[in-house]
Amino acid sequence: MESITIYPKNEKQKSLLKSLLEELKVRFEVAEIENPLLSEEDFYAKIDKSIAQSEAGKTKTLSKEKQKELLGL
Structure with a gap:
């Protein structure tokens, strides 16, 4: 499964995203x-x-x- 990294600009965006993910029952970490x-x-x-x-x-x-070696070639 892929993961998504999100960078909210402020506390309001962070709070809204957390609420949405909780409502959708999506596992996430902060x-x-x-x-x-x-x-x-x-x-x-x-x-x-x-x-x-x-x-x-x-x-x-x-x-x-x-x-x-560093580039894995």
């Missing part, structure tokens, strides 16, 4: 997640940080064998 999505500003900041690390030579090189 887990706290700090912030599942990056803001656009954080996203670009992360990219900029990675570019700066690359320009500073802080990169790792993986052998072909290690690449295949």
Whole structure:
């Protein structure tokens, strides 16, 4: 069976979804997640940080064998 992950925007949405799932007798669990999505500003900041690390030579090189192992090929 597949599972569905839902990220309600506020407490009202969360409460409504919980009520609906309970009414439908759907098994579910609630887990706290700090912030599942990056803001656009954080996203670009992360990219900029990675570019700066690359320009500073802080990169790792993986052998072909290690690449295949990590990718499951």
